[in-house]
Amino acid sequence: MSGDADVGEIPLVAGQLPAHVAIIMDGNGRWAEARGQARHAGHKAGVASVRSTIEECIRHEVRVLTLFAFSSENWRRPKSEVALLMDLFVAALQREFKRMQSNHIQLRVIGDIGAFPEKLQKRIRSTENATRANERLVLQIAANYGGRWDIVQAARRLASAARNGDLRPEDIDEKVFARATSISDLPDPDLFIRTGGDHRISNFLLWHSAYSELYFTPVLWPDFDAVEFRRALEDYAGRQRRFGRTGAQVEAGD
Numbered sequence: 001m002s003g004d005a006d007v008g009e010i011p012l013v014a015g016q017l018p019a020h021v022a023i024i025m026d027g028n029g030r031w032a033e034a035r036g037q038a039r040h041a042g043h044k045a046g047v048a049s050v051r052s053t054i055e056e057c058i059r060h061e062v063r064v065l066t067l068f069a070f071s072s073e074n075w076r077r078p079k080s081e082v083a084l085l086m087d088l089f090v091a092a093l094q095r096e097f098k099r100m101q102s103n104h105i106q107l108r109v110i111g112d113i114g115a116f117p118e119k120l121q122k123r124i125r126s127t128e129n130a131t132r133a134n135e136r137l138v139l140q141i142a143a144n145y146g147g148r149w150d151i152v153q154a155a156r157r158l159a160s161a162a163r164n165g166d167l168r169p170e171d172i173d174e175k176v177f178a179r180a181t182s183i184s185d186l187p188d189p190d191l192f193i194r195t196g197g198d199h200r201i202s203n204f205l206l207w208h209s210a211y212s213e214l215y216f217t218p219v220l221w222p223d224f225d226a227v228e229f230r231r232a233l234e235d236y237a238g239r240q241r242r243f244g245r246t247g248a249q250v251e252a253g254d
């Protein structure tokens with residue numbers, strides 16, 4: 001466990017909490033290597049952080065949680081590591097299904113899932129269908145996801161709608177474009193967290209993070225517990241989001 005005893009004592013005000021949190025869960029490999037273990041052990045240990053983060057989101061009434069589980073570039077990793085990540089994903093979907101239902105969690109997977117083994121694709125689709133009506137938390141797992149891929153697939157969708165006569169090119173604006181991306185009907189992330197100490201976006205939600213508050217922590221993902229998550233929420237609560245306006249305008253409520 002990490003964190004100070006005093007974290008958690010500052011009350012978080014509902015209006016200052018993010019509706020959508022997106023997380024690059026990074027640092028599993030280094031966590032394991034620091035213990036003299038194989039990288040696999042870090043990925044397994046990271047599952048507990050996923051669980052505690054989901055619980056904290058429910059507790060704080062965060063409506064959408066998007067977790068970066070596998071990037072479109074992660075195929076470059078050794079075959080055995082890719083295979084283990086797939087196995088962990090299938091096992092988690094299977095094991096957590098009941099808990100998702102009892103906690104009213106709606107699962108969505110964003111990314112190019114056509115590249116995954118058939119068994120995993122089927123499991124993803126059946127879990128999405130079975131949890132579709134759940135409304136407490138939308139849990140989005142970004143798997144074989146790339147921000148550039150998302151923008152390209154949106155452009156492709158719009159181009160084919162235009163070709164079919166369903167859309168006029170001049171009607172494409174930011175709203176229409178956003179709806180064609182994979183998180184179409186959900187708000188953009190308010191808080192964008194990266195664990196593991198690196199300060200980069202790694203092709204995560206490029207379109208959607210235009211005005212997200214970025215939070216980078218050196219804490220490795222398997223050590224990112226409820227205390228660390230709360231620390232990120234507190235940091236977020238202290239930010240002033242200006243969206244182009246001046247600080248004085250925001251304070252005056254203009």
Ligand code: IPE
Pocket residue numbers: 025026027028029030031069070071074085196221
């Ligand atoms: C993040 O941890 C998990 C995935 C990318 C699947 P890493 O595996 O990237 O861990 P580090 O960055 O090598 O420590």
Ligand code: IPE
Pocket residue numbers: 024025026027068069070071074198200202
């Ligand atoms: C980003 O982490 C992807 C996920 C957490 C799934 P990486 O560890 O793959 O990112 P880079 O390669 O260090 O940028």
Ligand code: MG
Pocket residue numbers: 026027028196
């Ligand atoms: Mg990494």
